[in-house]
Amino acid sequence: MSVARFAVIGQPVSHSKSPRIHAQFAQDCGVELQYQAIEIEPRQLADRLRELHAQGYAGLNVTLPHKAAVAALCESVSERAQLAGAVNCLIRTDTGWRGDNTDGEGLLRDLARLGIEINGQRVLILGAGGAARGIIGPLLEAGPKLLVVSNRNPWKPEDLAERFKAVGPLVPRTHLALKGDAFDVVINATSAGHSGDMPRLPPGLLAAGAKCYDLSYGIASEPFANWARKQSAAVVEDGLGMLVEQAASSFELWLGQRPQTAPVLAGLR
Known part of the structure; x- marks a missing residue:
């Protein structure tokens, strides 16, 4: 009997922790x-x-x-992937690929693990690209008091507000227009950290006790983490747990069983 084959595709991709994560899932299961x-x-x-x-x-x-481009190449996509306009998981069919998006599910599972509440909170997403699109639907469904998506230019956030209006109200902003606002949870979905940068933001964005979470992890999460600490965030977390949780959701879609994530995350740490 042949062994089932899986892969992660991207560019660059040699740094990916996914092979290690799925090898551990397979062993544990x-x-x-x-x-x-x-x-x-x-x-x-x-x-x-x-x-x-x-x-x-x-x-x-x-x-x-490839997350957006792959969505257009699938023979079918799940409702959540269609809404996001982005795919991070492909499931083989007899005639092609079915696309799904486990990013939002992965984020919410990791936020729950960390005790970061979304329901009733004022939440800010920094960035309006593919990473943001994958998490907006599940975040709206979690019932925030306010969900704002912010970007350097106004067009992308406005497009996203229109795209997700059937799910819930999403407030579009430029970074500069955030001046005077304060948030309980700030989620960095920009890729600026991969270049060692951080978006220019007005001061005073964090409410007392605010929690900050970066979808990136490792070195790429350091600029946002440094900013969050300077703003006196009560909690500062990176996205390694989200990476493991979205991988577990992919594993479950492929193989029908959900692996334990805590031992894998502890090993990566």
Whole structure:
């Protein structure tokens, strides 16, 4: 019997922790599988997806910069992936790929683990790209008092407010227009930290006891973490737990069982 094959695709992707995470999940669940990282250039994406399907891969995780482009190449997508306009998990069908998005679920599971409440809170998302799109729907469904999405230019947040209006009210802002606002939870969904940068923000954005969470982890999360500490955040967390939780959700979609995440997260730490 052949061993099921899985992979994470992106560019760059050699740094990905996904192979290690899924190897541990498989071991803990008593499942045999192969999981690798495959670098794919954007212009090769459609051809490579067909090749990987022909080679018998059973599922793929999708990371930057392919999440939006992959959505258009699927034969079908889940409702949450369609709403996000982004796919981070591909499930093999007989004739192609079904796309799903486990990012928002992964975030909410990690926030719950950390005791970061969304219901009834004033929540700010920094950034309006693919990372933000994957988490907005689940965050709106969690019942915040206010959900604001902020970006350098106004167009992307306004597009997102329109896109998600059926789910709930999303307030679009530029970073500069946040002046005078205060939030209980701030989530960094920008990629600025990967270049060692941090968006320019007005002072005083954090309410007393505010909690800050970065979707990035490792070195990329340090600029936001430094900013949050200077603003006297009560809690500062990175996205490593979200990475593990969204991976567990992918594993469950592929193999029908949800692995334990705490031991894997502890190992990565």
